[in-house]
Amino acid sequence: MATRSLVLGLGNAILGDDAVGLRVARAIADRWGDTEGLTIAEEERGGFALLEQLAGFERALLVDAIKTGAPAGTLHRLGVDSLPTQRTATAHGINLRMALEVGRRSGLALPADDAIAILGIEAGDVLTFAESLSPEVENAIPRAVEAAGRWLRNEEEG
Amino acid sequence: MQRISIDPITRLEGHGKIDIFLNEEGEVANAYFQIPELRGFEVFCVGRPAEDMPNLTDRICGVCPEAHHMAASKALDALWHVDPPPAGKKLRELMYSIFFATDHTTHFYALGAPDFIVGPDAPVAERNILGVIAKVGMDVAGKVLKMRHDGHYLIQMMAARRVQPNWGLPGGVSRGINEEQRKEIEKLGRDAVEFALFSLQAFRDIVLGNKAYVDLILGDIYTHKTYSMGMVDANNKTNFYDGMVRVVDPDGKEFVKYAPKDYLSVLAEHVEPRRYLKFPYLKKVGWKGFVDGKDSGVYKATPLSRLNAADGLATPKAQESYEEFYKTLGGKPVHATLATHWARLVELLYAAERWVELATDPEITSPNFRTLPTETPTEGVGIVEAPRGTLTHHYKTDSRGILTEVNLIVGTTNNYAPIAMSCKRAAEKLIHKGKVTEGLLNMVEMGFRAYDPCFGCATHSLPGQMPMEVRLRGPKGEVLEVLTKNLE
Numbered sequence: 203m204a205t206r207s208l209v210l211g212l213g214n215a216i217l218g219d220d221a222v223g224l225r226v227a228r229a230i231a232d233r234w235g236d237t238e239g240l241t242i243a244e245e246e247r248g249g250f251a252l253l254e255q256l257a258g259f260e261r262a263l264l265v266d267a268i269k270t271g272a273p274a275g276t277l278h279r280l281g282v283d284s285l286p287t288q289r290t291a292t293a294h295g296i297n298l299r300m301a302l303e304v305g306r307r308s309g310l311a312l313p314a315d316d317a318i319a320i321l322g323i324e325a326g327d328v329l330t331f332a333e334s335l336s337p338e339v340e341n342a343i344p345r346a347v348e349a350a351g352r353w354l355r356n357e358e359e360g
Numbered sequence: 361m362q363r364i365s366i367d368p369i370t371r372l373e374g375h376g377k378i379d380i381f382l383n384e385e386g387e388v389a390n391a392y393f394q395i396p397e398l399r400g401f402e403v404f405c406v407g408r409p410a411e412d413m414p415n416l417t418d419r420i421c422g423v424c425p426e427a428h429h430m431a432a433s434k435a436l437d438a439l440w441h442v443d444p445p446p447a448g449k450k451l452r453e454l455m456y457s458i459f460f461a462t463d464h465t466t467h468f469y470a471l472g473a474p475d476f477i478v479g480p481d482a483p484v485a486e487r488n489i490l491g492v493i494a495k496v497g498m499d500v501a502g503k504v505l506k507m508r509h510d511g512h513y514l515i516q517m518m519a520a521r522r523v524q525p526n527w528g529l530p531g532g533v534s535r536g537i538n539e540e541q542r543k544e545i546e547k548l549g550r551d552a553v554e555f556a557l558f559s560l561q562a563f564r565d566i567v568l569g570n571k572a573y574v575d576l577i578l579g580d581i582y583t584h585k586t587y588s589m590g591m592v593d594a595n596n597k598t599n600f601y602d603g604m605v606r607v608v609d610p611d612g613k614e615f616v617k618y619a620p621k622d623y624l625s626v627l628a629e630h631v632e633p634r635r636y637l638k639f640p641y642l643k644k645v646g647w648k649g650f651v652d653g654k655d656s657g658v659y660k661a662t663p664l665s666r667l668n669a670a671d672g673l674a675t676p677k678a679q680e681s682y683e684e685f686y687k688t689l690g691g692k693p694v695h696a697t698l699a700t701h702w703a704r705l706v707e708l709l710y711a712a713e714r715w716v717e718l719a720t721d722p723e724i725t726s727p728n729f730r731t732l733p734t735e736t737p738t739e740g741v742g743i744v745e746a747p748r749g750t751l752t753h754h755y756k757t758d759s760r761g762i763l764t765e766v767n768l769i770v771g772t773t774n775n776y777a778p779i780a781m782s783c784k785r786a787a788e789k790l791i792h793k794g795k796v797t798e799g800l801l802n803m804v805e806m807g808f809r810a811y812d813p814c815f816g817c818a819t820h821s822l823p824g825q826m827p828m829e830v831r832l833r834g835p836k837g838e839v840l841e842v843l844t845k846n847l848e
Contacts, residue, residue, distance in 0.1 A: 214419055215419060216404065216416065216419050217398070217419070246419065246425075249466075249470075250466060250505070250508055253505075254508070254509065254512070296466075296470050296489065300488060300489060300490065303490055304489055304490065304493070304501050304504070304505065305501075305505065307490075307493060307498060307501045308501035308502040308504075308505050309502065310505070329398050329399055330398070330399040330400045331398065331399070331400045331401050331403075331404035332400070332404070
């Protein structure tokens with residue numbers, strides 16, 4: 203039986219480059235949506251909402267916008283304790299690490315830390331309402347989908 | 361003049377900054393906080409159909425989309441001059457009560473409880489929800505997560521989507537509930553009442569049983585004798601979904617009670633220089649600066665101010681808690697900002713009881729949950745109480761219902777001036793002759809957290825537990841001292 207895997211696209215659909223995680227998730231669904239054992243979902247909130255999405259899966263890939271100062275469109279492969287993305291950072295006192303700890307203490311079945319991968323896509327403007335991405339971030343989507351594919355193939359190879 | 365900057369250092373776009381200005385003697389002259397606001401929402405909305413607003417505005421904020429959804433739905437009622445049928449109103453209030461109980465739970469346990477349940481002097485590494493779990497008991501983690509799960513599950517059941525609902529329409533809602541769903545909502549509502557009572561008991565045992573904590577709550581450091589705002593029903597009891605907005609003066613006497621459509625005759629905005637935030641104030645009192653008292657138009661819109669502005673709560677157990685609150689804290693009104701955390705728990709109980717009341721209302725399963733609008737849209741204002749304060753949506757359209765103007769006052773915005781005052785009070789206490797006393801960061805953060813500020817509506821992302829850096833600068837701008845907190 204295939205491993206229960208989650209690809210979770212994160213973002214705000216009307217906040218410019220902040221939507222990139224949602225867009226990447228939709229592109230992944232178009233390409234690998236029928237893969238056995240794979241669930242592709244979207245989430246607009248951080249904090250405990252991440253926990254609720256992760257529950258029940260053995261491994262997960264979170265895709266989200268990030269601001270580090272790198273050129274827009276740069277891909278960052280991250281883990282639970284590395285640089286925060288827009289939604290793995292603290293939101294009202296709960297970041298991803300904190301949410302996972304609370305979940306584990308309450309007995310939730312969650313992926314192990316090393317089974318949670320985070321793909322951060324460097325965003326440009328995440329403060330201006332818009333339904334389109336900047337060209338640099340739009341151009342990053344195919345590379346992000348390829349990166350997600352490598353993550354998926356690791357599962358198949360593993 | 362010297363300036364001390366407290367920067368929440370974050371990799372996120374949209375971090376805030378606190379600037380503390382010192383006079384020539386090195387004493388605090390003023391304190392401001394500044395956050396970069398999201399841009400272009402009105403431009404984004406103008407030209408779109410007004411019916412889109414419940415589903416657009418609920419994306420403004422990653423923390424309380426349901427509040428925006430509900431304020432927008434009410435603004436659409438006013439815009440189309442249509443009154444939802446009783447079942448439509450009750451369904452909306454039921455969903456909103458579920459949301460309120462869920463939201464207050466998260467924010468009490470994640471933000472408020474660490475300061476009190478764990479303790480203000482506890483190591484920073486323990487002052488978080490994990491510290492709360494360690495102190496209250498392991499099973500509280502499961503209880504908090506159950507409350508969140510139940511709330512989101514029921515909101516999805518009622519409103520079609522788990523977080524950003526797709527439900528509110530001019531004149532009512534898009535769908536109702538059946539008897540089987542009603543029973544499940546009632547059952548989980550009774551669980552929520554038990555959870556609220558458990559939370560209040562934990563607060564009683566751990567916080568009220570400790571004189572040092574009570575002294576901290578009642579101490580003068582965050583006490584601001586401002587006006588208090590909150591929505592009330594026809595009996596002047598708190599209501600989160602509907603009613604008139606009531607404002608009481610610092611002595612607790614009614615100052616004004618206004619219908620949503622009249623908000624512009626009551627409120628105005630003061631703009632500080634240096635691109636700082638806009639600060640709403642009571643127009644008839646006037647802007648007198650960051651000062652409290654009856655002559656200053658500064659007001660609060662928080663769980664505490666809602667209790668101050670009301671004559672009570674409309675459910676029995678919450679009313680008992682309300683009475684205990686004022687009896688313990690020396691009568692009404694209460695101006696101690698840190699008491700806001702307790703007020704939040706009293707409201708949690710009210711929301712849970714109201715959830716059960718509405719779930720057991722015979723009309724709640726009625727299929728008559730929408731009145732179809734027949735009039736031409738013009739202009740509408742919708743107001744609800746968001747968990748963090750009074751939320752106002754104001755739209756104007758052309759005769760086809762296409763938006764021509766949009767104005768919002770979000771919950772936290774109401775409290776910008778009191779938050780700045782709390783920052784200043786903490787700074788005054790802990791900075792003398794240009795020297796910062798250890799603990800400034802904690803005190804500033806505690807002041808902030810009591811307001812449960814949601815800058816999500818403005819920045820989408822300012823963390824609640826802020827990484828901060830304080831720079832103490834000399835007269836020539838040189839850095840004399842650097843203090844940091846929550847920096848990795």
